[in-house]
Amino acid sequence: MALSVTPVLRRVPLRQIACLIPLVLITVWVVTHWSVIAEGAGRLRGADPVWLLIAVAVTGLCWVAASCVRQGAILERLPAGRLLASQFAAGAANHVLPAGLGAHAVTLRFLRNCGIPLSRGTASLALYSLVEPIARFVLLFALLAAVPGALPLDEITPDGRTLLVLLLVVAAALAALALALFAIGPLRRTVRGFLHTALTDARALHARPSRVLALWGGALAFPALQASVLASVAVALEVPLPWHHVAIAYLAASIAAGMVPTPGGIGSVDAALVLTLVASGVPLTVATATVLGFRIITVWLPLLPGALVLGALVRWKVL
Template sequence: MTLMPLDGLPQPAAPAVDPAPLGPPAPTGPRSPAAARAVRLTISLLPLLLIAGWAVVDRRSLYDGVARLASADPAWLLIAGVLTALGWVAAACVRQGAVPERLPPGLLLASQFAAGAANHVLPASIGAHAVTLRFLQRQGIPLARGTASLALYSLVKPVAKTAVLLVFLIAFPDMLHFGDLLPDTSTVVLIAGGIAAALAATVVLLAAVPSLRRPVTGFLGTALTDARVLHTRPSRYLPLWLGAAATPLLQGSVIAAVGFALGLPLSWAQVVFALLIASTAVGAVPAPGGIGPLDAAMVFTMTAFGAPVGLATATIIGYRVLTVWIPLLPGALVLSALVQRKAL
């Protein structure tokens, strides 16, 4: 039925209104502010709780390291502290170089300081990558491009470290006798077989699960596009590669400074080269911040270079206290502050 208005034109009848559905309405409103604050507070306190638990479990190492550092040369320890801070600057440079957008320098440096605390709680750099990815998203960078920047970061670091290792091999051919540190043939074959098996498993997985191909190809396309754009801009590829190359040099310099403070009878080049070999050998072991496997490998390599086992062990313990335990609580507080400010 139609209604005839005064102008004579037909108008459609009003549509029938469906009766209200039975049952309570679906909750479509936003989460309450109190619940959001409770979740954010829980996330802010979680790093502090994890650190407290770790301190209880590893209290003997913490006590021994602090006791050894208390009797060390304070001048060398100060140098080691400055080099540790420069390591966070280098990490921020690499992170900036991995994205085309300009990031706020202060917040970026704070995020890397906080990421260091998260990196020592979760294995395989998962904590640091998670903090950085959340920071990038808060800066308006889409998830796909943020993930691509993490992939570029993870690729550039070992490539730059390998280049630094080759430079050391060329620059110090006589001083660094590393024949005893090279793996035997069976170990090399085992490593090569593991890499080949991982690549083959990836190919088979992509071939067997078609639904994975589209996101993987999209991710690779985004990563390659961003990498190509970044390498046309010196303001991006210079901090990316120079920061990645400086990272192992700074880490090795921190270990050397701690060792000099304790009387380690090795040169700077030997300590840095020991770190390059040790980190390359145990890079695939998913330990939190490399703690554990890297420590054992460092003690072994420095002992092979002529350092006493006890002094090499004390150096690594002191290095861990200086670079992990001392910055851990401030890093966790910065992480909580960034969460509270909604920068993460």
């Protein structure tokens, strides 16, 4: 006689296990990166503590900006406190999965618990993913127009062969996607329905000034605040570079590193930031210390609290 596994599964504390998973993953990540954390802390001992505290305070505003973008991407009014808590928790999840999947998964779960249908919740994530890079490009071009020559493109631009390979990879990926859409009928219908929902919601959102302000204002504020964190750390370490040059370096590095899907941009953004700062005239050791300080403040300090909040939200069935 076949045994039913349903009663057994009901006795397994799945929600309690789900609460522990983020903590376990974060603990493993911290242990494997402990040498980097120790090195960064050592280099920052001589930094100006006032500017480091300013960087910590500005980092807190980043979650407010992220919450504004999430609210601006959905028509319904979301509970502000729980939305902010979910974005703080999403920051921890974002450093476990690549390409922002962790943050999107947390946000989608939050939207579903707020009564948002899956199709519209997914459409809001797509709108967020579209608006965020556009805002970075707008900020970068505005700063470059205001400060011509601040970004040494000749020193950081890949050679022609590398660019050709990147273009071929992108073209091949787009061709494969187009072929799949044309060849698979159910997938084509799913994508058509998703695009209809996304475009309908986007038009409705842009007809409401409050949502436009939250969406685009938050999308512009988030990278500006992140760049301000990096600039504050640079001032604390007495980096010989004006703040707007540091902001341009951050925007350029984050856009370039966005092509490499790593958890939270860790690794790809760091390497691009060091390269850009060095190309701007910052000594390698100082550039490395600046990026490590930026990572400590924006990632490692909020990591454990974010994981605890994530576990609490799962336990309280907010997620």
